[in-house]
Amino acid sequence: MRNYPFPNPETKICLTIGHPVDKQKSLYMHNAGYEALGLNYLYLVRDIPPQQLAQGVNAMIQFGVSGMSVTMPHKVNIIATLDEMTPAVEKIGACNTVHVQEGKTIGYNSDVIGALTCLKKKTELKARRAVVLGAGGAARSVVYGLLEEGCEVVVLNRTQKKAQLLGNDFGIRAYGFEAWNDYRQYDIVVNATSVGSRREEDCTCRLCKLLYRGEEANILFDENKVALDVVFQRNQTEFTKLLQGKGYNIVYGHEMLVAQGAFQFELFTGHQAPVEVMYTELKKNLESW
Ligand SMILES: NC(=O)c1ccc[n+]([C@@H]2O[C@H](COP(=O)([O-])OP(=O)(O)OC[C@H]3O[C@@H](n4cnc5c(N)ncnc54)[C@H](OP(=O)(O)O)[C@@H]3O)[C@@H](O)[C@H]2O)c1
Numbered sequence: 001m002r003n004y005p006f007p008n009p010e011t012k013i014c015l016t017i018g019h020p021v022d023k024q025k026s027l028y029m030h031n032a033g034y035e036a037l038g039l040n041y042l043y044l045v046r047d048i049p050p051q052q053l054a055q056g057v058n059a060m061i062q063f064g065v066s067g068m069s070v071t072m073p074h075k076v077n078i079i080a081t082l083d084e085m086t087p088a089v090e091k092i093g094a095c096n097t098v099h100v101q102e103g104k105t106i107g108y109n110s111d112v113i114g115a116l117t118c119l120k121k122k123t124e125l126k127a128r129r130a131v132v133l134g135a136g137g138a139a140r141s142v143v144y145g146l147l148e149e150g151c152e153v154v155v156l157n158r159t160q161k162k163a164q165l166l167g168n169d170f171g172i173r174a175y176g177f178e179a180w181n182d183y184r185q186y187d188i189v190v191n192a193t194s195v196g197s198r199r200e201e202d203c204t205c206r207l208c209k210l211l212y213r214g215e216e217a218n219i220l221f222d223e224n225k226v227a228l229d230v231v232f233q234r235n236q237t238e239f240t241k242l243l244q245g246k247g248y249n250i251v252y253g254h255e256m257l258v259a260q261g262a263f264q265f266e267l268f269t270g271h272q273a274p275v276e277v278m279y280t281e282l283k284k285n286l287e288s289w
Contacts, residue, residue, distance in 0.1 A: 002038045013064065014268045015044040017056065018071035025232070025285050026069050029261050032281035036274045041066070050077065057081045061100055067268030068098040069110075075137055082107040091169075092140045096260075099267050108267065111141035114260025115190075115228060116149060118251040123188065123226045125149035131183045133207060134192035135162040135174065138230045142192050143170055151188070156180050158193070158205045177206040180219050189220065189243075191229045196237030211238035224248070232257040234287050254282055 016024050030043035048056035053074055058081075060068060070078050075094040079085065082095065085107035089095045095107035119125060128151050132139050135157035143166065146153050153172050157163035160176030167174025183189070195201060201208050209215040220242070227243045232253030240250050261282075262273035 002035065002040070004040075006040065007042050008040070010040055012041045012066045012269075013044060014041060014067040014069075014264075015046055015060070015065060016069040016071055017046050017048045017060070017074060019047055019049050019073060021045045021047045021071070023233075024071075025257065025282055026261055028285055029258065029278045029282045030265060033261075033265050033274050033278045034269070036277040037269075037271055039269055039271060041269055048074070050074070053077055054081050057098075057105070061103060061105065065100055067100060067264060069264060070096045070098060079107060081105065088112050088141075088144055092137075092144050093169075094137045094140065097264050097267065108263075109141055109144075110260035110263045111138060111256075112145040112148075113263045114256040114258075115142045115230070115251075116145045117259040117263075118255050119146075119188070119226065119228060120149075122249045122251060125151050125188075128152070128187040129185060130154075130188035130190060131156060131186045132190045132192050133157070134190075134194075134230075135159070135166040136192070136194075139190075139192035140166060140169075142190050142228070142230070143172070146188075147172070154183075154186075158203075158207065180206055182218070183220070186225070188226045188228070189248075190227070191231065191237075191239045194231065196229065196231040196239055197233050211242060220246075227251070228256065229253050230256060232286075235283075254286060255279075258282055 016026050024045045027045050034041040075096050078095050083104040088109045089107045092109055097108040097110045099106045130146050130151045130153050132143055132155045143153050155163055155166055155174035158177055163174040224247050227248045228251040229237055229239045230253045231237050258279045262275050265273035
């Protein structure tokens with residue numbers, strides 16, 4: 001709790017930038033954390049259209065913001081505006097966290113940290129075998145993190161071409177869903193697609209057939225493995241529901257979101273994040289359909 005007038009002229013600002021920026025769950029999570037620790041920080045959300053990104057980022061720096069979460073569609077194009085970046089940002093080609101220090105911008109990828117923090121609570125990663133579904137930004141972050149930890153990773157994606165691009169970039173095996181047969185020997189399965197984040201999935205790919213129509217259940221290996229679903233909008237998704245029934249040890253997308261948010265919180269404020277407070281606040285804003 002704060003025992004001083006708030007906000008005030010010294011209040012530090014952090015924010016999410018994106019386009020559009022509706023349903024920004026980070027807003028509540030960060031502000032609840034600041035309030036719990038009595039920090040003189042305020043978290044905001046700002047819509048910056050793609051054509052105004054460089055100008056918008058510059059304005060934020062002039063305005064004196066301490067840190068920015070970067071969401072769609074800016075995660076790639078923000079890189080060109082950075083003064084410095086971590087090797088993860090360089091390799092993944094996406095940045096979702098910008099720390100502003102003395103007017104200099106340093107880019108991070110907190111999705112890598114969020115995924116690894118959660119997975120490491122469930123299993124050793126070194127020399128484990130993982131299959132990652134998806135080849136977009138989230139998949140690239142998860143693949144990067146797993147490889148850094150010494151995992152063997154194979155990628156499967158609906159669009160084969162995109163899988164191959166990822167495979168080439170990271171030097172790993174990557175295929176279209178048609179190659180998806182038996183991954184029984186794998187220890188970890190990650191849903192890094194956006195399947196589960198929308199109410200309707202008008203799609204006939206093998207993942208949607210499995211999750212929405214119960215077809216080809218044999219393509220998922222059974223029981224007692226570890227799974228991560230990156231989709232964070234809901235308490236449970238079709239993916240987590242299916243795997244829960246098979247005894248999987250599951251990392252939910254909202255847990256990953258809080259873990260990456262905690263990293264940002266600590267980077268921007270220098271204080272240890274009150275993870276439980278942030279998690280409770282986020283859970284209030286989750287959907288369940
Ligand atoms: N929990 C967290 O902290 C966290 C962090 C980052 C992102 N996310 C979530 O991760 C998800 C993916 O984000 P992203 O940035 O990677 O998006 P993206 O770059 O647009 O990639 C989307 C991925 O999902 C696949 N996909 C979409 N619809 C599909 C369908 N109907 N069937 C099969 N595959 C489908 C795409 O396959 P194609 O290549 O075939 O189109 C692609 O691989 C989003 O829901 C996002 O909110 C969560």
